[in-house]
Amino acid sequence: MNRIITSISLSLDGFFEGPDQDIDWHTVDEELHQHFNDYFRTMGGFVEGRVTYELMEEFWPTADQDPANEGVMAEFAGIWRDVP
Template identity: 65%
Template sequence: MRKIVVHMMLSLDGYFEGPGHDLSWHRVDEELHAHFNAELATRSAFLEGRVSYELMEAFWPDADRDPDNPPVMREFAGIWRAVPKIVFSRTLQEVGPNASLRAEVDADEIRALKEQPGGDMTLGGVDLVETFRRLDLVDEYRLYVNPVVVGRGRRLFETADEPTDLDLVETRRFGNGVVLLRYDVIRS
């Protein structure tokens, strides 16, 4: 069975973005980007909210054509194009190549997707993560904690209203100080 994996950068104080959608504090160097590429190249789908999708789609489809981008970034451009995307939005009317659009999260459809063969699916977009969490569709969290205190912005679990039990299954420290905390969701 395929898993739904939340793959998110966080500050030490739990923010995924700073004020004004600031992501400049994300410490993505060559080592971490290579790790992301290895992980994400195995995914069978990217499940994205509108904001995350538009952010990614604005840069990655042709990032490999820019010779000034480092090899790990050029490699990810190919991964972004190759992996199918399901975009959840009530406002978008169309999406790019290799993407499909859904207005709502249908829990039955997602459970059916999880039953299909293939690699795990990566979930992005904080509002979408919260919807999937409430519907008990998230199987794993891969949280990349950056060695920075942001102080304000948007937190990943801002609207969580009940506990979700987790099992820490992996930790990894990268050379730039980012720490991966990988948790499986515990279901009774």
């Protein structure tokens, strides 16, 4: 039987976004992004809410085709496309 694991980022007051869906506080450096890549690569699927899915779908499907996105960002684009 598979496990379902939940993971979410949120601020100390219990919210993920500020007014007007602002998520500027949520910064991901290269080390953290590599951790996410290693972690997400082991998953059998992602379950996302509509807003998160739309945000991710807007950027990640082709992010690795942009020369400005290299290394861990380009790597995550492939992970996001490959994991159902």
